[in-house]
Amino acid sequence: MKYHAFALRLLLLAAAPLLVDCSSPAxxxxxxxxxxxVAKGKAAEKVGPAKDEDADEYATAPDxxxxxxxxxxxxxxxxxxxxxxxxxxxxxxYEFILPRPVRKGIDNAFENVKYPVRVVNCTxxxxxxxxxxxxxxxxxxTVGGVAGIFRPAENIPALANLPExxxxxxxxxxxxxxxxxxxxxxLGPSSLRDGVGLAGxxxxxxxxxxxxxxYAKRSKHDWVxxxxxxxxxxxxxxxxxxxxxxxxxxxxxxxxxxxxYSQNRAEAIKK
Amino acid sequence: xxLRYLLPLLLAAAPLAVSAQVAExxxxxxxxxTEVLAVADRTxxxxxxxxxxxxxxxxxxxxxxxxxxAVGPGWKQFTSAQQQEASxxxxxxxxxxxxxxxxxxxxxxxxxxxxVSLGADRVDVxxxxxxxxxxxxxxxxxxxxxxxxxxxxxxxxVANYRSQLDAQYKKGGATAVISSLTQSVSRPx
Numbered sequence: 001m002k003y004h005a006f007a008l009r010l011l012l013l014a015a016a017p018l019l020v021d022c023s024s025p026a027x028x029x030x031x032x033x034x035x036x037x038v039a040k041g042k043a044a045e046k047v048g049p050a051k052d053e054d055a056d057e058y059a060t061a062p063d064x065x066x067x068x069x070x071x072x073x074x075x076x077x078x079x080x081x082x083x084x085x086x087x088x089x090x091x092x093x094y095e096f097i098l099p100r101p102v103r104k105g106i107d108n109a110f111e112n113v114k115y116p117v118r119v120v121n122c123t124x125x126x127x128x129x130x131x132x133x134x135x136x137x138x139x140x141x142t143v144g145g146v147a148g149i150f151r152p153a154e155n156i157p158a159l160a161n162l163p164e165x166x167x168x169x170x171x172x173x174x175x176x177x178x179x180x181x182x183x184x185x186x187l188g189p190s191s192l193r194d195g196v197g198l199a200g201x202x203x204x205x206x207x208x209x210x211x212x213x214x215y216a217k218r219s220k221h222d223w224v225x226x227x228x229x230x231x232x233x234x235x236x237x238x239x240x241x242x243x244x245x246x247x248x249x250x251x252x253x254x255x256x257x258x259x260x261y262s263q264n265r266a267e268a269i270k271k
Numbered sequence: 272x273x274l275r276y277l278l279p280l281l282l283a284a285a286p287l288a289v290s291a292q293v294a295e296x297x298x299x300x301x302x303x304x305t306e307v308l309a310v311a312d313r314t315x316x317x318x319x320x321x322x323x324x325x326x327x328x329x330x331x332x333x334x335x336x337x338x339x340x341a342v343g344p345g346w347k348q349f350t351s352a353q354q355q356e357a358s359x360x361x362x363x364x365x366x367x368x369x370x371x372x373x374x375x376x377x378x379x380x381x382x383x384x385x386x387v388s389l390g391a392d393r394v395d396v397x398x399x400x401x402x403x404x405x406x407x408x409x410x411x412x413x414x415x416x417x418x419x420x421x422x423x424x425x426x427x428x429v430a431n432y433r434s435q436l437d438a439q440y441k442k443g444g445a446t447a448v449i450s451s452l453t454q455s456v457s458r459p460x
Binding site for chain 1: 340343364365367368371372399403404405406424425426427429430431432433434435436438439451452454455
């Protein structure tokens, strides 16, 4: 029992980057913004700013329904303490030990390995051309970039800076609405739809395959937790930086994170 | 008779005026970015950076419009003094936040994409930015050649603050908005 509880905690930790990637301005290519798009963005479920005769386009910026606000605010506070007292020190330590070029190479390799997440979701959304581009990018970066440590594909215009795709975006393309806004423990801002999408992303990420296999087999090969843990560790500094950029100068950090999350996701889905 | 000849001419000139406006907006944005980076490079003391950047940003950013939009419909209920106070606090918050993004010696690699005219002196200037090895898409929304919003990775700065300040206004009117801004500004960095 204890063994499984430990496994579940690791699973949650390992999934963190997947969610936070979606929860804040993404560092790779999450959103190609068009402020006009933001302005005209469809509000799936609106609870935010009031409208009046003088309401401008910002009154229609995407927001998300939040019927569990009290609970979410509680989880947000707990997460904030966790980030401040545990994850941020870990992140600082990681940054202190490894110089930036090394960290960048590690990030690149892990992002490259996530190829199945991107290609499967491109395909499920009918974006076959982009699925082809993703394949090209993966091949170029894996072969020419020493297992993805370097990103030579960035120098090829057709393969550079492709938008991120994930399972929740696929659900959205299929017409599944956000559902209520959720702040997940450790993982942070999400929605019912995006939370379910995370499971898909997790299963499609090869980093987690040995662990999932081990978990299914109930056998004990402790090394299998190393790739998901390493993935979590390497992504923590970027996630902390994003979290700070959203909450540091906010009037209400909770609302700032919710607004940033819903706007960012709405934009990512459009691409 | 004259009108018959003048009208086609006017119609033909309209797109030229729009394209001139779009080009001017992009040029102005480039100048603003260059000036900001020059100031950031000259300022060794990062604590002093917000005050060094303030005059440059005030030249290119319309903080009054930004604050008005960030507050939302409640803005009309503010007294003139409250509007000034809110605008002052909001600009301080934005300048401080913006200054905190700079790392000494790091320069973003910015690609300016074709600007889009939205009519009525409004222009969007989309850019693609690489900073510290990461890609960002940033759109500068300009009105009358002043920046009135910045949209980073789909997240509008104004819309983000609107969600917070509108909630404050609904709680306690202009006083609550000003009080929350004062609190944020006085928060230690």
